Amino acid sequence: MDLIWLIPLLPALGAAVNGLVGIRFFSKRTAGLVACTLMGAAFALSLWAFWGLLDLPAEGREHTVRVAPWMSSLPLQLSDGAIGTFDIPWGFRLDPLSAMMILVVTGIGFLIHIYSIGYMHGEPRGAYARFFAYLNLFVFFMLMLVLGDNFVVMFVGWEGVGLCSYLLIGYYYTKKSASDAGKKAFIVNRIGDWGFIIGMFLIFTTFGSLDFRTVANAAATMPVETAGFGVVSLITLLLFVGATGKSAQIPLFVWLPDAMEGPTPVSALIHAATMVTAGVYMVGRNAVLFSHAPETMQIVAIVGVATAFLAATIGLVQNDIKRVLAYSTVSQLGFMFIAMGVGAFAAGAFHLMTHAFFKALLFLCSGSVIHAMGGEQDMRRMGGLRKYLPVTFVTMMVGTLAISGIFPLSGFFSKDEILLKAFLSNKIIWGFAVVAALMTAFYMFRLMSMTFFGGYRGPAWETGGAHGHAAAGHGHGGASPAVAGGGHGAKSAVAGGGEGGWHGPHESPKSMTYPLFALALGAMLAGFVGIPAALGGGNAIEHFLEPSFVAHAVVAEHPTALAPSEAKTLSESASVPESKGEASSEGGAHISWLGEIGLMAFSVFIGALGIFVAWRFYVKAPEIADNLARRWAGAHRVLSNKYYVDEIYDATFIAGTMASARGLWTFDARVVDGAVNGTGWLTMISAWFSHLIDKYVVDGTVNLVGAVLEESSFVLRRVQSGLVQNYALFMLFGVFAFVSVYLFMR
């Protein structure tokens, strides 16, 4: 397990090779091979590390490797006047949480790499290698993020994944909408990073260290800020701002839908499975801090549920297949934050994992569909694809059922866990969450039916490429998807030049379908690691993850501080239930076995209801949907325009920024430049005076000196007669002087 630092290094190697050498020299085959091999190796290595971790006793499942010092230690003064040493090593930390994360990242990343080989085959050679270089680089940074044992290393990964997502969203950089979306994602993330950085500073000045374990232990000894809004609350709030940026929560979720401009594997890997969950991971990593700040927990929960609800409503009416998935991603992330907010860190992490599986699966399936449709993304131009893409259909159905929380697929267990914890903590949050779950099931099955059932509404496929372009004209929901479709169609036509253009929806190549199978398997089975106690399961995942969320090292470090810290944890377990995981979930479970079973049945019923309604609307009688849309035209418009959030932001922040910038410019032009010019004038005038002084006073002095010297030289230069003997005579004077000294004043 001391080799965990190799895990990030392998993808980095791949990125370096593909990026520096591959873009020039590698064939597509070589590039893909290099990337996938290194990813496979990383996956194997992380599996090995995972088993190594499992061997350890449950409490001691933590391993820290300090590879090298990074920032040499320098003492800094803290807020309480004490002196903390600021030293940052390249440290990697393997504990249950990060172990699960690296498994998810490398595993799903590996599958998606393989998928990309087939999906990107239409790209020109250089761009192909570039794509894989970016992808590897992303995995590298992601692993840095999850493995870092202090905030700074984590921040390196944090920024790195932001950069990679920018690069990959803007992968088709010749397309303005794509590069705009990239910039948007990057800038919106900056806002969150600002919060994160300030949080880091605050943490250091408060705890005198940036090491996760140290901070957690220090925090565990502090009182829970039930009363007021203290420094820990501030820290956690700032960190949460960062999390909203990275994980697309209100108010910073606007970048994620646009991020769908990137290639579909990218959407699957970065914007569904891994990067967007970084915020959730960060919150879980600092569970101790958060559990000491109830106010922040409330805020987190509220923001989470709001995001889940709103995103779900928006998802109801979107027509772009990938955008539907994007909004469902946002709402699922909302679910995770609900879990974090109610203190069910384990449940959140659990949902994170399962969501990674089925959301990646769904994205890849949609990618397969788009691939099959020659780049078409508008669901209204699809339909009845069931018979053309059986594999995709089956796998995607699995994913849909999973996300809808149908027993016994993975989504059921995780989402149900979250709903349970929410029910225990706050009924209102639970209500909204349930409605969001209902809508989730609805729009997901709407997507299925619009895509796979009914009659085929797509373009005729003799001249499919041309229609792909024609679609650009009357695309719905903004120009970008249709343009993307057109562009992609053109690309696939170029790629498929061998088989003579796009002829009809067709099943994807094996390199794409095999990952689908693998992920579907994952989506089906991933849930069984967390069978709740009510169903006779041991809820293994929570037991496994628990040590990551508590400051167990406190016991070892300050035995004296043990008692108060324990007292605190107990007292806080009332306000923030389950925050201490296993112990208090045994002690504080205020619900009977029957009630728990009832909740599960209810959530399953919710999912089934959503599915049934969607079936009713879009398969049986499609006109109902149109009637509804016509009757609620206003609401429909609002929803399909995503609550005008982008427009509001444009009107407020961006326009405001512009206006203030213009104002500042005017200020600059008038006042600052005026001041500068004024100073210039003053300088010139004073310069004129000083010039006079220079001319008459200084030069006068100099000339005076010169004149004096010249006059005196008339006398003195006789000395330099050029006659050797006179010079010798002077020496003789010297001798005479010395001898006289010796003679007279010995």
Added chain:
Amino acid sequence: MVEAIILPLVKIVIVLVAVLVTVMYIVLLERKVQAWVQVRLGPMRVGPHGILQPLADVLKLFVKEDITPVRADRWVFTAAPIIVLVPALIAFAVIPFGKTLSLFGATMPGYIADVNVGLLYIVSVAGIGIYGIILGGWSSNSKYPLLASLRASAQLISYEIAVTMTLVTVIMLSGTLSMVGIVDAQLAGGWWFGFMQPVAFAIYFIGGLAETNRAPFDLPEAEQELVAGFHTEYSGMRFAFYFLAEYANMIVVSSVATTLFLGGWLAPFPNVSALSFLGLVPGWAWFILKTFLFLYVFLWVRATLPRYRYDQLMRLGWKWLIPLAILNVVVTGLLKVLVK
């Protein structure tokens, strides 16, 4: 008192007389040798086989008129021959003719003085001799002597370096500068340095020829080029002085060579008992014998070899003898270190 003053004076007088007589007869010997080499008889008139010829020459030189050129620098003109002659004579002060010398029945050391820097003394004194030549040529205020004197001094200085280098090797072998010490060192070592230092010996011989302006290096008095060299303007007694000085220098060179390389007064194979009878002959006799051997080689060479050209002379001196001598010093040092 007697030991301190009288005996040295007596010795000095003896040595001077001996040297002058020897010079006179070396001149005769030279003429004879050349005559024999050229299958002639040589001087035969004055006395049997011209045995009295030198006396006649000396007489002639004494009675000859002594001319001083106009606008010559009189003082220097007069001083030059003396400056040449004196060093040549005082060099004999440190030359050991024998370990001991029996004179009037008394036994005394066979040398005038044994200075601990004897060899250097000879070298420096020889250096003084150059002035005579330069000044003689310069003061006679005529172009041939001037050129000749410049040539002579250049030649002497150049070859003095090589010769001194060879002396250095000898000093390294003997470990002392005193002439007597050197001879004793050869006795102790059992080898004459001539055999231990053949290269040095050869260089010394060539250098000696050059230093005494003897053929084949007698450029300064090359009749064909500059009438008679630096003493063109001289006549009578002063000329005699130059003449004396040259031959005295020959004797000095020869006796120094004898002392350094041929074991001085030592009998051949002194440490071979079978040849101990050679020890019956007194040391000074051996010394004189060896010296005359050397002198004879001088004359022989003059009669045999043609004269060098000046550039050849310089090239030989600077590009062959000096590097060779330095190399010899280095090799000797290395051997001395390695053998010991």
Added chain:
Amino acid sequence: MITTTHYMVLSAGLFTLGLLGVMTRRNIIIILMSIELMLNAVNINFIAFSYQLQNPIGQVFAVFVIVVAAAEAAVGLGIILAFYRNKETINIDEMSLMRW
């Protein structure tokens, strides 16, 4: 009895002679020779003191002085020759180019 003082007076006198030569003569060769005289005066002091203290180190330094004198003579005469070749004179008063 000859004490070191005698030698010192002698060397002082010789030194002063050299000094006078440097001061008065205009023939640069003779000036150089006067400098040689001064150096000899220095040497006399060295030797005299090495005799007084019965310590040969004084003679060592005299050797070094002689070395320096040789170098000085060589370079100085070279300069004189070069100068003479250019200006046909060795009068030091005509060597006064370095003046205002």
Added chain:
Amino acid sequence: MVDAVAFYVLAALILGFGALVITAKSTVHSVLFLVADFLCVAALYVTLQAQFLAVIQVMVYAGGIVVLYLFVVMLVNLKRPPEVHSDPRRLGRLGVVMSVAVLVELVAIFALGWSKPEVTGGGGLSPKNVEQLGRLLYQDYLIPFEVASVLLLVAMIGAIVLAKREL
């Protein structure tokens, strides 16, 4: 007694020749007097138990340096005597006065016996003068010795460069 006589005679000769050197009309004469002076100094060295130095004096000074002077004197054949042109700005007389003043001061210092001239115990200078100097030069003063030889080399090259007409 004897050494006193020797000293006074030699001192007289040295000073006399020195005076002649700086007063002689012809350069050649002053060169000659210089040689004579050096020889007398060498003799003085001998009386001071510095035989090696005496010989070196004769060899290097008389045999080398002064010959160099003589050459230069001969190479420099002047059309007009060197002393004719005299710069009015020369302060010759002042120089003479100063030199004499310095001499007087020095003599005063010595005569007042401020130089501690008592002779210390003899025997430090062995008759094997050469060995002594050799050991000193090659053991204690090796570095200065080498530096001096480098100085000679530099001077040689410099003299050649200066005196050679065309390089």
